[in-house]
Every structure is written in C-alpha cells, then in structure tokens.
Amino acid sequence: MDSMAEIKQTFFQECDDLLGELETGLIDMEGGDGDCETVAAIFRAVHSIKGGAGAFGLDKLVAFAHIFETTLDEVRADRLEATPEVLSVLLRSSDVLADLVRAAQNDEELGDDATAGLVEELSAFVGDKAGAADEAPAGGEDISFAPLGTAIDLDDAFGDLDDVEENQSFTIKFRPMPELYANANETVLLFRNLAQMGDVTVACDESQIPTLDEIDPEGAYLAWTIIVHTSHSKDELLEIFEFVEDDCTLEITSEEPSDDADEPELADDEALPVEEESPPAKADRAPDEAASGDDVASEDNVVSLVEKKEKPAAKEQASKEKDTSDATIRVNLGRIDRLVNLVGELVINQAMLTQGVIDAGLERGDSVEAGLEELKQLTREIQDSVMAIRAQPVKALFQRMSRIVREAARATEKSVHLVMEGEMTEVDKTVVERLADPLTHMIRNAVDHGLEKAETRIANGKPAEGTVSLTAAHRSGRVVIEVSDDGAGINRERVRNIAIEKGLISEEDKLSDSDIDNLLFMPGFSTVEKVSNLSGRGVGMDVVKRAIQAVGGRIMISSQPGKGSTFSISLPLTLAILDGMVVEVADQTLVVPLTAIVETLKPTPSDTHELGAGSKVISIRGEFIPVIDAGLTMGYRAEPADPLTGVVLSVETEDGARAAVIVDTIQDQRQVVIKSLEENYGHVDSVAAATILGDGRIALILDVDAIIAREGEALSFHENSLAATG
Template identity: 50%
Template sequence: MLDDGLTEITDTPGDAVDPETVNSVFRAVHSIKGGAAAFGLDALVKFAHQFETALDEMRSGRLSATDAVMKILLRSADHLSALVVVARDNTEINTSVGADLLEKLAQISGSSVAAQSSAVAGGPAEEPDFGFQPLALAFDFGPAAESTFTIVFSATKRLFANGNDPVHLFRALAELGSLSVKVDTDALPRLDDLDCADSYFTWLLILRTSDSEEAIREVFEFVDGACSLEITREEGAEDITTKPSEPQIVDVGRAPEVVDTAATPQPDSAGARQDSPPSPPPSRSRGGAGSDKPTKAAAGFQGTVRVDLELVDRLINIVGELVINQAVLSQCVQDAGLSKSPDVISGLDEFKNLAREIQENVMAIRAQSVKPLFQRMARILREASDISGKVVRFETEGEATEVDKTVIERLVDPLTHIIRNSVDHGLELAEVRRAAGKPETGRVKLSAAHRSGRVLIEVSDDGGGINRPKVRQIAIDKGLIPPESALSDNEIDKLLFLPGFSTAREVTDLSGRGVGMDVVRSSIHNLGGRVNIASVPGQGTTLSISLPLTLAVLDGMVVDVAGQTMVIPITAIIETLRPSAKDIHQVASNGQVVAVRDTFVPIVDLAEVFGHRKRSDDYTSMVLLLVESGQNERWALAVDRIHDQRQVVIKGLEGNYGHVPGVAAATILGDGKIALIIDPEEAALRVRAESVSPSMMRLEEL
C-alpha cells in the first residue's frame, strides 16, 4: 500500500492527485507506527512519526507533491522498510541515512525534529490519584474539544494473540484531544471459568477532539477485525473529564489499572458529586448474546498459518513421489493386462485426478506474485539513480504474475545486477539525452508474464543501446575472442555474459569490477532458465529472462527418440504435425524447414541433436512438435512417435551430474527408467552451434 500509493502520487500531476491515495499512504505509515509502538521500537516510531507529519501536511494541502518532495518521501519509504527489517532481524542500520531523512522530512513539513521527538515521547508521567478519582482516567493532550465522541471498545482473543495492547490504542486517541477511559468488568467470570487468553473487558471512552470520526477510526485500523468498535458523536455533551485547568496526566506506557465503574459517583469540577456517564452496553458473558459483536467482527477474518519453508519443500517432494507412484501403478496395470478392466481403470483415473489436485494445491502454497520483488527493485533503482546522478522513471507491468517462491528469492541478485547496469551503462546522462532529442528523464521498465508455459521477465531501458564496436574491441583486447572473428550483432551482445567482461572505465559503487552479467547468466541457468539480450543503437536495450513456472512437477509429452524415451514440456508445444512430402523444403545445404500455414519453421531432429543417429532423410514418417521460445522463435522438433501425456517429477541434474546442453532436467518413469526432460530452445541452439566455427562454440553455449 505504501509503495503503491507513493508511486501513484509520483506518476500523477500535482493538481490531479487523489486525496484518498494520500490518505491511504498516511494510514499505512500510521499503522506501522502503531505496531512499532506496541513493541517499544522507539527508532521506528520516531521516524514513522516524522514521516507521518510530512504526509499529514500533504493531505491537508499545505505540501505539494513536487518531484523533490516525492523523492524524499520515496527514500523515506525505503528507509522505513529497512527499519522494519532491522527490527525484525535485530541487525544494524546506517543511522546517518535516517538522520538525514529526518531533517529533510522536518524541512518539507515545516517542523523540527526535536519538537517531533518530544511529541512522540510525551511529557513527564505522573501517577494518577485513584483515591480521589476512582471512576475515570483522564488525559489532556490537546486543545479544547469541539465535539465529544463516545467510543465503546471490546477486544477479541485474537487482538491479544497478535501482541496488541489496548493501552497503545488509548495513547493514540489521547493525542487527538482529551480522553476519559472507563472499563466494565461485569463479564469477568469466576476463577474456575477464566480463560487467560480471552478478553472479558469492555471499555467506554469519551473523547473530546477537533478531529473527525475518520481520524478516530484510523487509530483502530491496526486492529481492524480483532475488536468490536462503536463510535457515536455527541454534540454538546457534558465534560466528564477532569477540569481543564488541572489536567491529570496518566502514564499510558503501562496498562491502566482496572477501576470499578459501579463505584461512588465522581466529583465534578466544582467539587460536587455528579452521576457517572452512561454505562456501557449489557455485559458480555461467555458464549452469550452479548458476545455476538466481537464474534461477527472476527468472523470475516481468514486465519493464516506460518509454516517453515523446509516443511513445504518436504511436502512437495512427497507429492512428487506420489506422482511417480501413480505412474508406476499405471505401468503395472498395463503390464498385468488389466487395462481393459473398468473398475481398475476407474480407480486409477481417480487416483490420478486426486494426485493432480494435491499437486496443484501444494504448488499454490509456493506460488507468489512478483510484486514484492518489483517493489524491491524500485528501491534498488532509486539508489542507483542517486549514485549515478541520473533522473530515472521506473515502470512495471505484470506485477500479479505468480512464480514459485524459490524462483523469486533467487531472482533478487540477478535482477539487482541488471537494474544497476541499466542505470549505469544503459541510460545516458541528461546532456547526452538532450543532444539526442530524448527527454532528460530516462526510463527503465520491468515486466513479467506467462508465455509458452514459462515465466518471462524483461528489463528494458530507453538508453543508447549496446556500443557493439566497443564491446568487440574490448573482447579482443581481453583475449576473449580471436581478432579475426566475424561476429553477428547477437553474438557480440552475448560477449557481455563472458566472465570478467566489463565496459566500465573505472570501478564505481555500481559496477566496473568485471562481475555482474556472467553472474546473472549462471544464476538464471541454475534455475533452469535462459537469458537473452536485444539492443537497438540509440533506442535502448532489453534483457529477457525465461524461467520454468515450477521447480517440482510439470505436464510433459512423453516421446520416443531413436529408441530413447524423452519428455517435452507440454506448455511449450503449440501443436503436433504429421508432415507430407510437399510440406518439407530444403534450405541451403544442411537444413530443412516445414511449411506451417503461411510460415516456414526450421526442423530440429532430436535424434541428431543428442547423437543417437544421423539426421533423418524422411520426416514424413515422424511426428513434428511445433514449439515456441520466450522470444517468439519457433522450431519443429522431430521425434519418432508420441507415447502419451503425463505429469512428471522434475529431478535436477546440476547437483548430481552437471549441465547437459539441450536438457533441462530428468524424471523417473513408471517402469523405473530415467527420461530426460528436453529444453526445446537450447536443443535447437545446439544444432545452430554445429554450423559455426569452434571459436564461437563458447558464445553459442551462452
């Protein structure tokens, strides 16, 4: 909510900013502040309070959303997130950054850090005289109230289970004006029936304030769904607090003492006795009608369970074994000649469907949207733009795309390298962009989408593109390629992925140490993915990462290739073809294509690719599987025949054997044999590699 709201404000002209967006950002910071206060995280509370003050100036219209202001607010959001992580992990943080931002927030909000710190800490505490004031705990933190609000508040068991305490809510209310707190203990059961984890109290709060009801509800936003809340405005109500000239300040740093609300009436400001304020609603007995409201408040809450990721991994592995077991049973049924028995087939189909449903639901546990990853990259880009002195606009697309959690975690480092390179190497300085007729503000776009059964993540910029003559010369100088090598544009671009390659003239905080893009390639490769780069001089560069949707189970087409059983990911297959002789055409001396409607598609003989036999002279007796890569390139994979379509469990080869070009992973079939899972795009590239010189084999492997 915080990052999204600030981004929306940044991208919207100042006079068109939606006030509700500013309010939502303010509420997000306020909620963080409330949660931090509940756990005594003073540094986080102090920074959030100053941040909140600046946002309050913006929502009141006294602070405009200029570029300079939004830059400070975005950096403050990043620092606030860092403070949350520091509090969670109990680690250290650069305090100078926070101090600098506190000063800048104070400047744009027209306040001082010292004043704000004092406001957060509160004044000196005095112990209340419960003998003189037995009926109420009075607070006076602000000017005379214009309206009086009656608030009836009761907590559910979940409020306390989440580590919350009503006293912190009352403290926040007291900052809005003059507050009186009374507690009803009538619902407290006998000791034998007492549940220590439950809540039996109802609080009656009388608040005199000039703020609106919305501001009061924002205080309770942090515990929404974990309490019962009724707010009533009472214009002209009597002042039941202590007399304004002698306010009683109560230390709200600890829970208020329980006071018997049915005790003797309280003295008024003249010393006379007056009746107590209206009593709270009927007390809540356990399981009785009075407990309906908190029960209903919590009824819409969908509980969550935090589970160790290792347990989820073990569950996924067990599901994988279940899928293998289902394949074994299917093979046994076929070998035993029971495939014609309706009962056996029916039971086996039911087992298969249940196994698939379990697998899909278990994998859904691991599936997460890439939005948090994209938000993290936004912070990386802001840091890179500050270091480089370039003004950059960050755009995202496809944030709802879901990817396996493991994939997301392992994408952080590669994407960090790519984003930094886009800012440091891709985008030009402002004066260079002006001379080229471009806007001074550069653009970096991060997108994600599902394509051809894989996840495609792209980082593009509108910079100067790759300087290919320079890249080629550097590769020659470093001895990475022979001087006489004749390279295509695509092959020159791939030089960037060679270990030790760098175009930076000097080492900076962003780049220049000769590591980065090779790390990107190896990291993506270890995930079973591929990385490609495309560039247009003067217009920009796009780097694409293609990844498998899941790392556990996939739907595959089981095929026969020269007597070997292999698996093709079903999501990569567009259609299957049985070509006729007139559909096959010879290209040059060593290639053939098949006519598919209005296009010609290169034929890749998998038997030849993996060295099982020479290239076939007759594809009419074979089956062609039309597949598509993440870059919209198409090939027709030639196989001898198709066995069936089934779910297969992915078993990686990297750790146990090593990388095999053209092979994504392996699986175990129902008969116990191992079958290779083919990477269609990499298999096609193996054929292309055979037609180039040995010096270029290294580039083709990239």
C-alpha cells in the same frame, strides 16, 4: 522460539507487507495517481510500523517512523503539498525505514548518519512539529499524530456510551460519482453499514439538484458530510467504502479532541433534521427496520438485498481480524515443502499405478481404467493447487527494484522513471528469491549503461527523463520478466572491438547482431572502461546469466540502436517439477533438463572429428563443439560409444559454452518430479537430482554443467576453438 520472538517475527513479516504498501503508495503519488486515500494508506503503514516497533522497544525505528509519520500527517491534512521534492524525500525515507526494520530484524545497529540527513529534511517540512520527534515515546502511541485507537476525552454528551475513552469522531465527506450508482452500489446501504459502527449524524448537500427538466436521472447530485462517533478505527470506516472508493470522492478525517466535540461543525450550514425528528439509526435498530422493509420485496430484489445485507456481518468479522482482513494465513515454508513433496510422491505413485494397470492387461473400458483416469485428473488438480500455494506475486521483488532505480539514478545523476507492469504475476517462491540479485544487477545496468545522460538524450530528441520498465507476464507455461530501457541501445561496434581485444573472438569472425549482443554474457566481459561504483562491481552479465540458469531460466537480449535494450528472462513456474528429456544411455535411463538442450541431431561421419587422445569434436553449422559421452562420464560403460549410432544433444552450459552429449536413444519428453539426492542420499557428482518414473525405476537427472566441468580439457579446448575458428 519463545512466544515473544514469534510475535516479533510476525511483526517483521507484517513490516514487509506494510513497507510494500508504503512504497506502492508513494510511487502512485509520484505518478500522480495518489489521492487522499493513498496518503491515508501510507500514513497507516508507517503508523503501524511505529506502533509495533514501540511495543518491541525498537527506539531508533520508532523515532524515525515518528518524524516520517508526522510529515505524512502534514501531507494528509493538506498542510504540506506533495511536490516532487517532498515525494523524493518521502521515498528515501521509506528506504531508510526499510533499512531500519531490516537492521532491527537482524539485531544490528544502523549508524545515525543513515537517518540524520533525512530527519533533518523531514523536519524542515514539518516545522515546529519536528520537535515532537525527539520526544517520541519509545513505548507506543502519542496522541497528536495517531488517528487510530487514540484516547480522546469526550464530553458528557457521549456519557451513555460504555467505553467513552475509546470513541473518536470522524468526519466523512462523501460525494458519489454517477458510476457508483451505475455499478449497482447504493448509498443507503453504505450509510446503513456506517450507522452500525456508531453514532452518525448525516448532512445531505442537496444544492446541486437541478430541476426535473434538467436532471439526469442516473446522475449524481447529492453529497454528504457525515460525522461518526465510533469506537471503530478509520480503517474500519474505510472498509465500508472499499467497493466504491473508485467511484466517489471520499475524505475521512479524524476530529481533534476539543471542547465542542459533541457539536461537530458541519461543512454545510444546513440543519440536521434527522437529529430532530428521527435520530440516526443505531446499530441495534437499523437491521430490524431494514428487514421489515425488505421482507416483501420481489424475488429478484430479495436476492440482491440479502447479498448486500450480508456485508455488514462480514465487515464486522473483517474488522475484528483487522490486519488479516485479506484472509490469509502464514504457514511455515517447511510444511508447504513437505506437501509439495508428498504431491510429488502422489504423481509418481499414480504413474506407477497406470503402468501397473497397463501391465495387468485389463480390457478397455474397465472400471479400473475409468477410476484411474479420474485419479489422474485429481492428481493434476492437486498438483496445480499445491504449486499455486508456493507461487508468489513478483510484486515484492519489483518493489525492491524501484529502490534500486532510485539509488542508481541518484548515483549516476540521471533522471529515471520506472514503469512496472504485471506485478501480480506469480512465480515459485524460490524463483522469486533467487531473482533478486540478477534483477538488481540488470536494473543497475539499465540505469548506468543503458540510459544516456540527460544532455545526450535531449540532443537526440528524447525526453531528459529516461524510462526503465520492468514487466512480468505468463507466456506459454513460463514466466517472462523483461527489463527494458529507452536508452541508446547496445553499441555493437564497441562490444565487438572489446571482444576482439579480449581474445573472445577474432577479427575475421562474422557475427550477427544477436551474436554480438550475446557476447555481453561471456565471462569477464565488461564494456565499461572505467569501473563505476554502481554496476561495475566485478560482476558481469555472465553472473546474471548463471544465476538465471540456476533457477532453470534463460536470458535473452534484444537491442535497437538509439531506442534501447530489452533483457528478457524466461523462467519455469516451479522448481519442483522439471521439463526433461528422458534418454537412454547404456541401458540406463537419464533425464536431461530441457532448458539446457539447444537442439538434438544425428551426426553424419563428416561432422565428427577425432582430436587425439580420444577426444572428439563435432561440427555443428561450422562451429566445433566438444563431444561428451554420457555413458563414459557416468561410468555406465568402459568403451566410448560411436557418435554415429547415437543421438547428439547439443547443450548449452551456464557459462555460455556448448557441448555435444552423446546418448543412445531419446525416449520421451515429459515433466518429471525432482527428488533431491543431497537430501535423501548424498551429493553425486554429475547428477543434479533424481526422479521416479512411471515404472517405479529411478532415473538420474543429469547435471549438464557439472559433466562439462569434469571434461575440463574439452572445455578449455572449446574456449581455444572459439579463437581458432572463424
């Protein structure tokens, strides 16, 4: 890849982050949580995308980003109120911007009609300024809307500054709340940091100060208007206030270049005495003074001051790195996978070493044993740390869902509020990627089928706006993602009737509520009489279930009539390590993924039934389940084993059918490192992967779905048996 392509790729990666920030900000605003900071952040996001796009000559992207940014600038300057109507257009614009970025990334052309309507709507908000969009320079910045690094002509007043053209004026309005002081923040330190950024002029509003008998000593009465002439960006100024932004009202605006730029107008009519007698501290002066004043502070205070004084240096460093301020690096995924692989080797090696030490028969308390114990500990820590590298918050995935909700809501003409929780929950990257499709489908289902129409909701005493919530949380070593709606719940009567109609169950079948709910996951089941173009895309919940199972997950439904439904997905934290049951079959060791196993049992003679041609079924609680002899299937033995002498693993396949796999004995239940056979050897039917056991032997991991697929007859029998039982 040439360097330009690499830079471009980085740009698109950054676009992903920026689009995420943009969407989060807009959603915050929609939820009423947005303040001027939020508007500034989303403006910056669009602005950065525009800047980068300009550098790569992505004209279409630049043009749209420009009109989008112009509208945001109006909102930022309080000239346009962020009404729900405006926010709706802004949210859709963020969707289109994402589409444009995606199209640019794939070297595709997005049709003009995708943007035309929105451009018109955005232009309507900004009035005259809209025209500027057409003239948006493809190559980069235009002065009127760009607050960052914009060239501004300054008067001679700033002639002493070396790089006059890069300087810009910002007006900062800062009013601390009592919490700011209570949280051990100090305005003096903030201003000292600010003074290091450039020329500051401080006006303190003392008008709110009460007399001594009325004052709350820990209250906040002072407010400031600060004008900063600086070569630094607004972002960098904002960074100074990063830790106090929740405890103050803060507004940073860039001054438009004007003739009187050297005499910026202050909000208060108070003179600026600091200018007269003692000029504002300059970068080269403040630290010295600070040091001289702090040198003799008591020990406790020295510590706290030193800590705080380190901040400016850190800030400077951060500002240099700008977009990498959260101290992250981008690493090729292949490198991480290699590391994960090596750690897997280490885990195996350590298990082998342990086995070797046991075999050597060393005495208890031997130093080798102690060393081995430490090695185990370290290996576990390394393993956890490496897995954490691959872990990603589900936030990006969730953000994509908010768009799905918007689109679904528009298509169904329903008013939907999406609530997201636990976005920072981390899951393995591969799992996150593979969740996108099933989750999209589930969200669409929730809006389309889950929520009632507004009039029905109102009639049922519910708010017209439906709520869909998307939550993620860690629960006992797994990640649980839930999609809930506050709709009508599953119409079980209807589901049951359809299942009977389709021959999935018989009329006599007595099914519990949860059995009926689970019918939704049966292949081909669709409750919608009329296929809507939203969720009825020929994809049923069975596909969702298969996709979830493919990443080692399980899906469950719970539903309450009139109150709504919840789909819970339980996922493993990683795909590199698997919880498996180690079993023995004809002197061979196999691993069966624990996620596939429903239960294990020792059958009695009355449970097993011959079904001609050597086929057997086993009765588990009244249900007949086809028996699969793992030894035969894998070719370990020629003669079928007696189910009565072995152990039966009741497994569930991806399509919801169950089978009984006969093995000789169960050895253990443990985590095993997954080694791909495809990569290292080649595909082997019925084998999902392999692992290396502590004694160095290779054990194959059974592909439960594949062996059942091979037993085609048994499977078709199973389907028929469903109709026959009852």
